[in-house]
Every structure is written in structure tokens, then in C-alpha cells.
Amino acid sequence: MIALLTDFGLADPYVGAMKGVIAGIAPGMPVIDVTHGVPPQDVRVGALFLDAAWPWFPPGTVFVCVVDPGVGTRRRPIVVSAADRLFVGPDNGLLSLLPDPIFRRIDVAGPLPSRTFHGRDLFSPIAARLATGALAFVDVGPLVDDAVRIDIPAPRAETDGWSGEVLYVDGFGNAITNLAGTDSGSVEVSGERLPVVTAYGDAPPGGLVALTGSTNRLEVAQRDGSAAATLGLRPGATVRLRA
Amino acid sequence: MIALLTDFGLADPYVGAMKGVIAGIAPGMPVIDVTHGVPPQDVRVGALFLDAAWPWFPPGTVFVCVVDPGVGTRRRPIVVSAADRLFVGPDNGLLSLLPDPIFRRIDVAGPLPSRTFHGRDLFSPIAARLATGALAFVDVGPLVDDAVRIDIPAPRAETDGWSGEVLYVDGFGNAITNLAGTDSGSVEVSGERLPVVTAYGDAPPGGLVALTGSTNRLEVAQRDGSAAATLGLRPGATVRLRA
Amino acid sequence: MIALLTDFGLADPYVGAMKGVIAGIAPGMPVIDVTHGVPPQDVRVGALFLDAAWPWFPPGTVFVCVVDPGVGTRRRPIVVSAADRLFVGPDNGLLSLLPDPIFRRIDVAGPLPSRTFHGRDLFSPIAARLATGALAFVDVGPLVDDAVRIDIPAPRAETDGWSGEVLYVDGFGNAITNLAGTDSGSVEVSGERLPVVTAYGDAPPGGLVALTGSTNRLEVAQRDGSAAATLGLRPGATVRLRA
Numbered sequence: 133m134i135a136l137l138t139d140f141g142l143a144d145p146y147v148g149a150m151k152g153v154i155a156g157i158a159p160g161m162p163v164i165d166v167t168h169g170v171p172p173q174d175v176r177v178g179a180l181f182l183d184a185a186w187p188w189f190p191p192g193t194v195f196v197c198v199v200d201p202g203v204g205t206r207r208r209p210i211v212v213s214a215a216d217r218l219f220v221g222p223d224n225g226l227l228s229l230l231p232d233p234i235f236r237r238i239d240v241a242g243p244l245p246s247r248t249f250h251g252r253d254l255f256s257p258i259a260a261r262l263a264t265g266a267l268a269f270v271d272v273g274p275l276v277d278d279a280v281r282i283d284i285p286a287p288r289a290e291t292d293g294w295s296g297e298v299l300y301v302d303g304f305g306n307a308i309t310n311l312a313g314t315d316s317g318s319v320e321v322s323g324e325r326l327p328v329v330t331a332y333g334d335a336p337p338g339g340l341v342a343l344t345g346s347t348n349r350l351e352v353a354q355r356d357g358s359a360a361a362t363l364g365l366r367p368g369a370t371v372r373l374r375a
Numbered sequence: 376m377i378a379l380l381t382d383f384g385l386a387d388p389y390v391g392a393m394k395g396v397i398a399g400i401a402p403g404m405p406v407i408d409v410t411h412g413v414p415p416q417d418v419r420v421g422a423l424f425l426d427a428a429w430p431w432f433p434p435g436t437v438f439v440c441v442v443d444p445g446v447g448t449r450r451r452p453i454v455v456s457a458a459d460r461l462f463v464g465p466d467n468g469l470l471s472l473l474p475d476p477i478f479r480r481i482d483v484a485g486p487l488p489s490r491t492f493h494g495r496d497l498f499s500p501i502a503a504r505l506a507t508g509a510l511a512f513v514d515v516g517p518l519v520d521d522a523v524r525i526d527i528p529a530p531r532a533e534t535d536g537w538s539g540e541v542l543y544v545d546g547f548g549n550a551i552t553n554l555a556g557t558d559s560g561s562v563e564v565s566g567e568r569l570p571v572v573t574a575y576g577d578a579p580p581g582g583l584v585a586l587t588g589s590t591n592r593l594e595v596a597q598r599d600g601s602a603a604a605t606l607g608l609r610p611g612a613t614v615r616l617r618a
Numbered sequence: 619m620i621a622l623l624t625d626f627g628l629a630d631p632y633v634g635a636m637k638g639v640i641a642g643i644a645p646g647m648p649v650i651d652v653t654h655g656v657p658p659q660d661v662r663v664g665a666l667f668l669d670a671a672w673p674w675f676p677p678g679t680v681f682v683c684v685v686d687p688g689v690g691t692r693r694r695p696i697v698v699s700a701a702d703r704l705f706v707g708p709d710n711g712l713l714s715l716l717p718d719p720i721f722r723r724i725d726v727a728g729p730l731p732s733r734t735f736h737g738r739d740l741f742s743p744i745a746a747r748l749a750t751g752a753l754a755f756v757d758v759g760p761l762v763d764d765a766v767r768i769d770i771p772a773p774r775a776e777t778d779g780w781s782g783e784v785l786y787v788d789g790f791g792n793a794i795t796n797l798a799g800t801d802s803g804s805v806e807v808s809g810e811r812l813p814v815v816t817a818y819g820d821a822p823p824g825g826l827v828a829l830t831g832s833t834n835r836l837e838v839a840q841r842d843g844s845a846a847a848t849l850g851l852r853p854g855a856t857v858r859l860r861a
Contacts, residue, residue, distance in 0.1 A: 204817025331447025412629030574690025
């Protein structure tokens with residue numbers, strides 16, 4: 133099975149072209165969209181979305197991950213083996229949050245791909261060949277020991293709790309933070325103090341709360357509303373957890 | 376076959392995670408998106424979208440339907456059998472427009488799911504097991520005879536026709552009403568009187584018309600434009616049909 | 619395999635209904651979305667998106683293409699055979715950029731479809747029957763020799779280069795033009811002179827450039843930004859290429 137994660141959006145025919153290429157190389161191979169809604173060229177959010185999604189896909193899944201502002205430059209194309217799954221994409225940090233990763237640089241014979249659309253011309257064909265077994269991970273190319281890493285800021289311990297920040301805002305307006313999930317205490321954000329609850333529906337209508345979201349991170353939410361809009365939250369905004 | 380209808384949108388990796396879970400339980404099972412564009416937490420529009428779509432899917436389809444502001448509270452998870460299809464989701468009215476429904480509360484052994492993402496942790500696994508035949512409808516749990524219902528307002532008879540209202544606005548700006556489709560007469564809406572026609576192209580360029588849409592409901596449309604934007608139409612706006 | 623290209627968007631259940639119909643006629647047939655993000659009723663952009671995508675799908679693919687403001691009027695429904703692929707849709711120019719096309723009018727027995735949703739009621743069933751082999755292209759209906767054509771404006775030669783125009787803007791804000799791709803020279807657009815480069819990453823941060831995009835057309839792009847927003851570019855805007 134192949135799973136796709138990109139910042140291409142769905143308005144243009146770019147994702148469709150990738151799927152056409154895969155279908156030509158691996159007829160009948162199931163292809164699943166993780167999302168194509170990573171904010172354009174936002175490698176960090178792409179890495180976080182992948183982090184939230186990959187554990188839910190079965191072992192053996194081959195992921196094609198493309199958030200690639202450096203396409204056509206000297207950044208390396210890589211395949212990562214991690215957690216019994218394979219991940220194909222650019223060496224720019226997008227694939228650097230995976231656990232115990234082994235990196236290989238893509239170095240296989242083939243026509244020189246375009247310099248603007250490696251998702252279609254390089255990563256999808258490689259993924260299709262990996263998924264069918266026509267190409268083995270060990271034959272992708274040489275091992276890489278200096279892959280580019282991105283760092284997710286860690287929460288800082290304070291005398292009475294933790295100080296963290298908003299990592300991204302989801303489509304419901306929930307602000308997902310770098311604080312670990314918990315089921316008690318309270319948070320301070322945008323000058324407000326909010327209770328930590330265990331379900332969205334525990335908030336009164338319109339109420340603002342914090343809770344452990346589906347990725348085990350603490351998030352700030354509003355019942356029947358957008359917490360991010362109401363509180364003016366963007367990535368980087370400070371969120372403090374009090375015991 | 377499994378079909379998905381949610382209010383998750385496609386920007387986040389939530390739908391992808393659901394599909395990953397299904398693929399792990401039911402490898403190779405076709406999964407089709409009905410839509411993930413239900414307005415956030417709008418159970419009524421979700422029910423109407425399902426009403427518009429399910430008849431076009433073959434008997435035997437298992438639908439996963441998630442518009443679920445009460446996730447994690449005491450609202451019941453249910454499976455509905457109707458029209459030779461199965462529908463998995465929350466007991467909040469979302470599944471209450473189906474014809475001759477039989478409701479069962481989900482009560483099967485398994486780890487306690489998260490309290491924030493039953494689409495991924497409860498409804499998708501149940502649907503995958505129903506679709507493969509590993510779980511039978513009669514074994515889902517006890518029958519429910521007091522399922523939550525939502526009501527779609529009925530049109531009111533008037534001396535010279537019917538008075539109805541806008542139910543929702545689609546992506547073309549067409550305003551879909553609760554009035555039954557017809558091919559004659561005229562409608563009054565926002566102080567305008569519009570002819571009832573039988574095809575969008577029957578209107579002159581820019582012209583406003585009413586016609587029977589693809590769900591057999593009367594809708595207000597504008598050729599080469601958005602009727603909803605031009606006329607300021609929102610759900611609840613009055614539309615009168617005159618003979 | 620069946621591939622879908624429409625202007626339906628993904629907010630409504632319209633695409634889902636089409637897929638349900640196909641699944642009922644051709645169970646297990648792979649269905650791939652090219653895109654559903656053609657601007658509403660924009661036949662020209664639909665034809666350009668199809669032009670950008672179809673070569674990447676394998677021979678034998680059956681495309682359902684629906685950008686159809688004239689649905690229900692006298693415009694003809696057609697099937698086009700071109701490049702070992704089939705294309706089903708309205709005769710309004712949407713399918714007129716295909717190479718060496720053979721056109722047939724759809725004229726097969728069957729219930730009269732709705733006058734508002736031929737994508738679901740006519741084009742999808744025909745495509746499903748073509749894809750399974752239940753219907754052969756020669757049996758679709760009579761040949762058509764006067765299919766509607768749309769013209770993409772050609773660049774004009776000037777003393778020191780070419781004058782072209784923006785055809786559409788993609789989701790990254792890149793402005794795709796009717797100028798043929800090149801790897802040297804410069805372009806004049808919105809009073810600016812931009813270098814022609816060969817990769818997005820060749821631009822400095824925030825820099826505006828022109829380059830050959832993934833469809834072999836010259837496009838105007840901005841690193842880490844939207845060229846269309848920065849330069850105020852819309853379809854029809856003049857872009858001059860200088861040697």
C-alpha cells in the first residue's frame with residue numbers, strides 16, 4: 133500500500149498526476165491520501181502531520197512525502213526505513229521525526245527527473261517500485277548518516293508546571309501544542325485560564341477548554357467554535373500548563 | 376465497500392488516519408469518500424448530505440459517518456441497518472433520516488477508545504469488521520428504540536402555493552430548499568420572483584432561476600454565478616413556490 | 619481504471635455520488651481523482667488541467683470530465699478516443715485539446731438522465747461500462763466531426779522575444795503561461811524583469827523568478843511566496859519573454 137502526504141492542495145492536478153504515475157507502475161496498488169493540506173512549503177507542519185498519521189497505517193506501507201521547497205537544488209532525495217514502513221521524500225527534515233530511522237540516498241539508474249516536480253517524476257516511481265517489490269530498500273542507494281533534522285521545541289519546566297507553545301492549528305480551530313497530554317490541571321493562554329477536560333463535549337456551549345487530542349498532545353479547543361480564532365492563536369503562541 | 380462522510384475537512388491528517396486503520400483491518404477493501412466537507416459540527420447538514428448520497432452506493436456498502444460534537448460524552452455509538460446498507464456513527468441525529476432504520480448500540484469487546492476521535496478509534500474499526508464479515512450486525516449490540524432524531528422542517532401549504540426554506544448552500548452557490556422538485560411555476564425569494572426551469576442552461580447568462588436539483592429538491596441557482604451570494608441566501612431563508 | 623476531473627469541489631457529496639454509481643456498475647474498479655478543483659464552470663481551465671494530467675495516466679484509462687454549464691441543454695454528450703485513452707464528458711470544448719481525437723456522440727439505450735447532473739446520471743455509468751468492457755467505443759454512438767473546440771491563445775513573436783499571457787494560477791500562487799518552457803533569458807511581467815532559472819530553489823528567499831514548470835510551460839514563481847499575489851497576476855496578464 134502507498135500513502136501520500138504533500139503540500140500540493142487538491143485544487144490543481146498535481147496529486148492526480150502522481151497517482152497516474154503510480155498506477156502505471158503498480159497497477160491495482162491501493163493508494164491512500166494522508167493529506168495534501170500541509171501549509172505550502174511548511175516542512176515542520178508536514179513532519180508533524182506525518183508523525184500524527186503514520187502509526188495508524190499498517191506495517192509495509194510505503195509513504196510518499198513531498199513538502200519540498202528545495203526541489204531541483206542540491207538537497208538529496210532519500211528513502212527512510214522506520215517502524216517497518218518506508219518513507220520516500222526530500223532530505224530536508226520532513227522525515228526526521230520518525231523513530232530509529234535508517235536513511236538512504238536515492239541513487240538508482242533512470243532518466244534525470246524534472247527539476248520542479250520530483251513528487252511525480254522521482255518519488256512516486258521509486259515508491260511504486262518499492263511497494264511492488266521491484267526495488268528493495270537496500271538497493272535504493274548509499275546509507276546517509278547526516279540527514280537533515282528539524283527540531284520540535286520541547287516544553288520548558290517551570291516552578292508550577294510547564295511552558296509550551298502552539299505547533300499548528302487544525303481545521304476545527306483547535307490549537308495543538310508541544311505539551312504532553314494530561315487529564316487534569318489548567319492552562320494559561322492569551323490571558324485566559326482554561327480547565328483541562330477529557331472530551332470536547334465536556335465544555336459548555338461556546339466554552340474554551342484544554343484536552344488531550346488524538347495525537348496525545350495537549351490542545352486548546354472551543355465547543356461549537358474555533359479556539360484559535362477566539363483567542364488569536366498562531367503557531368508559536370505560548371501555552372502554560374499548571375498542575 | 377466502505378464509504379466515509381465526515382466534517383473533518385481535508386487539510387488535516389484525520390481522514391488519512393481513519394483510512395490507515397481500515398486498511399490495517401480490511402486490506403484491499405475499497406474505501407470511497409462521500410465527502411469530508413460537512414460544515415464543522417453541523418449534524419443537520421451531515422444528515423442531508425448522507426440523504427443525498429447513500430442511494431447512489433450499492434447495497435452492502437458500510438458507511439462511516441462522523442459529525443460528532445458530543446464525542447467522549449454519554450451519546451451512544453450506533454450502527455444503523457437501512458436499505459440493505461449499514462451506517463456507523465454517533466447517535467445524535469446524523470443517521471436519523473434513513474428509511475425504516477434498525478438501530479443497535481455498539482457494545483463489543485475491545486479497548487476503551489480515546490475520548491476525542493471515535494472516527495479513528497471506534498467507528499472505523501467497527502465498519503471494517505462489518506465490511507469484511509468478521510462482525511455481523513446482530514452482534515453489534517442491543518437494539519435501540521429511542522435513537523435521537525433530527526427533523527427537517529416541512530414546507531407549509533399556503534393559499535397559492537408553498538412556503539419553504541433554504542436547507543444549505545452548495546459549492547456552486549446553489550441554495551437547496553426543503554420544497555419538493557417541480558418543473559413549473561415560480562418562486563419568490565429575497566424580494567425577487569424567479570421562473571422555475573428544468574436545466575441550469577435554460578437561464579440567460581447571469582440569470583436567476585429555480586429548478587429541481589440532483590436530489591429532487593427545489594433549488595435556487597444563478598447561471599455563471601452564485602445565487603446564494605447574489606441574493607444573500609443562508610440556511611433558513613424563506614423561499615415561496617407559486618403555482 | 620477510471621479517472622475523474624470536475625469542477626464540483628469536495629465540499630458537497632456530488633463526487634461521492636459519482637463514485638457510488640461507478641462502484642455499483644464496476645465493483646472493484648480503481649477510481650482516481652485527477653482533481654475536482656477546476657474553477658466552477660471554467661471550461662478552459664478544465665481543458666488545461668486535463669492537458670497537464672492525462673499523459674501521466676496509463677493507456678486504457680477512462681476519464682470522466684465534467685465542467686458542464688450547459689447540462690440539460692442541447693449540448694451533446696460525447697466520448698473521445700485519443701492517445702489510447704477514452705474521455706467521457708460534454709461537447710463544450712473541455713475535451714478539445716486532446717491529440718488526434720475521435721469524437722462520438724453518446725447515443726445508447728437507457729433511461730433519460732436528469733437534466734442537472736449528467737456527471738452522476740450519464741457520464742459515470744457510460745465510463746464504468748467502457749472501463750469494464752461492457753460497452754465498446756465503436757458502440758457509443760455516431761461519429762461527430764464538428765465537436766466544439768476551444769482555443770488556447772498562442773504566444774506572439776516580437777522583435778526581441780515572445781509575448782504571452784497567464785493561463786491560470788495554481789495553488790502555490792505560480793502563474794502558468796502559454797509561453798513554452800525555456801532555461802534561459804528573462805521575462806517582463808507587471809513592470810518587473812525576472813530571471814529565468816531552472817528550479818524554484820534557485821531563487822533567493824522571497825525572490826521572483828520564471829522557470830519551466832511541470833507541464834513544460836513557462837511559469838512565474840516566488841520562493842516562499844505567491845507570485846500571483848505579489849505581482850497581481852490573473853489569467854490574461856501579459857508576460858514577455860526576452861532572449
